[in-house]
Every structure is written in C-alpha cells, then in structure tokens.
Amino acid sequence: MxxxxxxxxxxxxxxxxxxxxxxxxxxxxxxxxxxxxxxxxxxxxxxxxxxxxxxxxFKYEYLSEYCFACGRLGHSTQVCVKAHEEVHGRFTVPSLNQFTTAFMGLEADTNLL
Known part of the structure; x- marks a missing residue:
C-alpha cells in the first residue's frame, strides 16, 4: 500500500x-x-x-526553494508575486484566492493581504 x-x-x-x-x-x-x-x-x-x-x-522534507503560491520548487514565492503584480497589478481578494491554491486546506492565523 x-x-x-x-x-x-x-x-x-x-x-x-x-x-x-x-x-x-x-x-x-x-x-x-x-x-x-x-x-x-x-x-x-x-x-x-x-x-x-x-x-x-503529503509532507515534504529537505526541499530547495518552494513557492507557496504556485506549489512548485525552484523559486521563492516572491518571484511569483512579482510576476503576477507586473501583469495584473496589486492583489485583490479574488486574484489572491486563485493565486494561492497551494494553501488549500490550510488554516491561516495571519491575513495574507
């Protein structure tokens, strides 16, 4: 199994x-x-x-840079945030909801906006 x-x-x-x-x-x-x-x-x-x-x-150990925005390895979250803001401008609540799919199922103590 x-x-x-x-x-x-x-x-x-x-x-x-x-x-x-x-x-x-x-x-x-x-x-x-x-x-x-x-x-x-x-x-x-x-x-x-x-x-x-x-x-x-699944929990991952010993990973290199991880992007919590897109869920991929190899770059930090800041890279995705900057790329998104260059194309779409500052985050709004709807864009933040679709952008942070890597956080689905997690409960946050901090407001990400």
Missing part, C-alpha cells in the same frame, strides 16, 4: 519499514524521485478495506 501511495508522487526509491510491514501511527517516510517542474501534490484519496476512503496528506 505504501509503495502505491508513494507512486502517486513519482518513482519510489525507499520506504522506511524499520518497524515491520505494518504502518502503525499517523505517518510513514517514503523517499520518492519526482518531477520538480510539476506542482507538488498535497493530498490524495486512498481506499482502505477496513475503514473506507481517507485523504492521505
């Missing part, structure tokens, strides 16, 4: 199964080779025989 979930991201290189074949707990480490030019996947639905469908959330 872990390899199938990891394969939704890319090529699975390694699975941390030091505790045996069962994933007991809330997370498991999977090392995956994936295309950094594509937006990062934040979650995927998985159907378990015993409990039905659940959303599996």
């Amino acid at each position: 872990t390899i199938a979930v990891g394969a939704t991201l890319g090529k699975v290189l390694w699975v941390d199964n030091r505790d045996g074949d069962d994933c007991v707990g809330r997370f498991i480490c999977i090392r995956v080779h994936f295309d950094v030019d594509l937006p990062s996947i934040r979650q995927t639905p998985v159907t378990f025989l015993e409990i039905g469908e659940r959303l599996i959330e």
